[in-house]
Amino acid sequence: MAGRSPQRDLTIGPVGKTLFLFALPSLGVNILQSVNHSVNSVWIGQFLGETALAASANAGMIIFLMFSALFGFSMATTILIGQNVGRGQIESVRRIMGTATGLFLAAGIAVALLGWLFAPALLRLMATPEAAYPLALAYLRVMFLSMPTSFVMILISSSLRGAGDSVTPFRNTLVNVGLDIVLNPVFILGLGPIPALGIAGSALATVIAGLISLSLLIRQVYAKDLVIRLRGEELGWLRPDAAWVKPITKMGLPMGLSMIIMSGSAVVMIGLVNREGVDTTAAFGVMNQLWSYVQMPAVAVGGAVSAMVAQNIGANKWDRVGRIAWAGAGINVLMTAVLIAAITIFATPILRLFIPAGSAAIPIAIHINLVIGWSFLLMGISVVVTFAVRANGAVIAPLLILIFATIIVRFSIGFGFYDRYGADAIWWAFNLAAISSFLLSIGYYFHGGWRKLKPLA
Incomplete structure (x- = not known):
C-alpha cells in the first residue's frame, strides 16, 4: 500500500x-x-x-x-x-x-x-x-x-x-x-x-x-x-458472489431490523407522550434533539470497536478483544457523562434556545432529563458491547435483547403503569429498558458463547 x-x-x-x-x-x-x-x-x-x-x-x-x-x-x-x-x-x-x-x-x-x-x-x-x-x-x-x-x-x-x-x-x-x-x-x-x-x-x-x-x-x-x-x-x-452475499445478508438483516425496531418503538412511545399535551410533547421533542448528541459517542465508539475487534479476530489476537471492548466502554462513559452533565447543569439556558422563556415546557424538560438522562450511560455500554459481539457474527442474540428491552419492557411499563403514574411511567419505561438491555448485553458478552462462533467466511 x-x-x-x-x-x-x-x-x-x-x-x-x-x-x-x-x-x-x-x-x-x-x-x-x-x-x-x-x-x-x-x-x-x-x-x-x-x-x-x-x-x-x-x-x-x-x-x-x-x-x-x-x-x-x-x-x-x-x-x-x-x-x-x-x-x-x-x-x-x-x-x-x-x-x-x-x-x-x-x-x-x-x-x-x-x-x-x-x-x-x-x-x-x-x-x-x-x-x-x-x-x-x-x-x-x-x-x-x-x-x-x-x-x-x-x-x-x-x-x-x-x-x-x-x-x-x-x-x-x-x-x-x-x-x-x-x-x-x-x-x-x-x-x-x-x-x-x-x-x-x-x-x-x-x-x-x-x-x-x-x-x-x-x-x-x-x-x-x-x-x-x-x-x-x-x-x-x-x-x-453468492459466497459473500450470504454472510452479508445473514448479518445485515438482523442489524437492519434492530434499527427499524428502535425507530418504531420510539414512534409508539411518542404517541403515549402526546397524551400529556403540547407542553410535554414539546419538552420531550427538545430533549430528544439534545440526547441525539449525547448518543453520538456511543455510536462512534461502538463502530470503532466493531472494526477494531473484527481485525483482531481476523488476526487471531483474542487477547486484545476484551481490552478493546472495555476500553471502548470506558471512553464512551467519560464522553457521555460530560455531555449529560453539561445538559443537566446548563439545562435552563440551553432549553431557552428552543423554548420561549417562561414556558411550562421548560420545567417539564428539566424533569424528563433528570429522570432519563443518566440512563444513557448504561445504554452506551450496551451499544459498545453489542458492537463488539457483532464483530464475530453474533447478531441474533443482540436482536432478541433489543426486542425484549425496547418492546416488551418499555411498552409494558409505559402503557401498563401510565394510568396510575402518568408521564413518569413513560420516563421510567425508558430507564428500565436501558437497565434490562445493559444487564442482558453484559450477561451475553460474558456467558453467551459468541467467541465460539464459526468464522464468517
Missing part, C-alpha cells in the same frame, strides 16, 4: 489510544451530519415557511427508515472486511467490496425507482397534512433520486472503517456537508443563473452534493491505492 495511506493497523499498538484516535473522526462525521440536517432545516424554514418545514420533516422520516435498514448491511460489510484485513487476505477484501458494491448499487437504483412511484402512497400512509403534502411529495421524490449515490457512499465509508481508515470518510463528509449547506439556498432561492426551485431545490442540492462528494471519495480511494479499490479484472467482482 502507498506510504501516505490513512489506513491504520488496528491489531497493534496501545488499545485505548488506538481506539480513541480511530473513533474521533467517526464522531466528527455524526456531528457534521446533525449540523447539516439542522442548517438545511433552517434554510427551508426561513426561506419557505413552516409548511415546507413540516413537509421536509415528513419526507425525512421515510428517508431515515431507508437508511436505518441499510445500516445493518453496511455494518456487515465493515465486519467482513475488518476480519479479512486482520487475516491479511486482501483478495477476499476486494471480493467482498465488489459484491457489496453491486448489491448496494442495485438496491439504490431499485429504491429510487420504487420510491418515485410509491412516494404519494407513503406520504398518505403517514397522514401527511394536506397543506404540506405537495411540498413533501416534491421533496421526497427528488431525495429518492439520491439513493444510488448515497447507498454507495455509505458502503465505501463503512468499508474504509473496516480497513482501518476513519479519516477519509470524515474528510468526505466534511466536503459533502459543506457543499449541501452552500447549495441549499442557491437552489431554493434561485441565485445567479439557477432557477428558484423551492423545496425541491433543497433536495436537489443534496443530490448534487452527494454526486460530487462520491466522485471525490472514489478518486481518493484510487489515488491513495486504498485496500478496497478494484482494478482491471477485479472489476468483474462487482457482480455479486
Whole structure:
C-alpha cells in the first residue's frame, strides 16, 4: 500500500489510544451530519415557511427508515472486511467490496425507482397534512433520486472503517456537508443563473452534493491505492458472489431490523407522550434533539470497536478483544457523562434556545432529563458491547435483547403503569429498558458463547 495511506493497523499498538484516535473522526462525521440536517432545516424554514418545514420533516422520516435498514448491511460489510484485513487476505477484501458494491448499487437504483412511484402512497400512509403534502411529495421524490449515490457512499465509508481508515470518510463528509449547506439556498432561492426551485431545490442540492462528494471519495480511494479499490479484472467482482452475499445478508438483516425496531418503538412511545399535551410533547421533542448528541459517542465508539475487534479476530489476537471492548466502554462513559452533565447543569439556558422563556415546557424538560438522562450511560455500554459481539457474527442474540428491552419492557411499563403514574411511567419505561438491555448485553458478552462462533467466511 502507498506510504501516505490513512489506513491504520488496528491489531497493534496501545488499545485505548488506538481506539480513541480511530473513533474521533467517526464522531466528527455524526456531528457534521446533525449540523447539516439542522442548517438545511433552517434554510427551508426561513426561506419557505413552516409548511415546507413540516413537509421536509415528513419526507425525512421515510428517508431515515431507508437508511436505518441499510445500516445493518453496511455494518456487515465493515465486519467482513475488518476480519479479512486482520487475516491479511486482501483478495477476499476486494471480493467482498465488489459484491457489496453491486448489491448496494442495485438496491439504490431499485429504491429510487420504487420510491418515485410509491412516494404519494407513503406520504398518505403517514397522514401527511394536506397543506404540506405537495411540498413533501416534491421533496421526497427528488431525495429518492439520491439513493444510488448515497447507498454507495455509505458502503465505501463503512468499508474504509473496516480497513482501518476513519479519516477519509470524515474528510468526505466534511466536503459533502459543506457543499449541501452552500447549495441549499442557491437552489431554493434561485441565485445567479439557477432557477428558484423551492423545496425541491433543497433536495436537489443534496443530490448534487452527494454526486460530487462520491466522485471525490472514489478518486481518493484510487489515488491513495486504498485496500478496497478494484482494478482491471477485479472489476468483474462487482457482480455479486453468492459466497459473500450470504454472510452479508445473514448479518445485515438482523442489524437492519434492530434499527427499524428502535425507530418504531420510539414512534409508539411518542404517541403515549402526546397524551400529556403540547407542553410535554414539546419538552420531550427538545430533549430528544439534545440526547441525539449525547448518543453520538456511543455510536462512534461502538463502530470503532466493531472494526477494531473484527481485525483482531481476523488476526487471531483474542487477547486484545476484551481490552478493546472495555476500553471502548470506558471512553464512551467519560464522553457521555460530560455531555449529560453539561445538559443537566446548563439545562435552563440551553432549553431557552428552543423554548420561549417562561414556558411550562421548560420545567417539564428539566424533569424528563433528570429522570432519563443518566440512563444513557448504561445504554452506551450496551451499544459498545453489542458492537463488539457483532464483530464475530453474533447478531441474533443482540436482536432478541433489543426486542425484549425496547418492546416488551418499555411498552409494558409505559402503557401498563401510565394510568396510575402518568408521564413518569413513560420516563421510567425508558430507564428500565436501558437497565434490562445493559444487564442482558453484559450477561451475553460474558456467558453467551459468541467467541465460539464459526468464522464468517
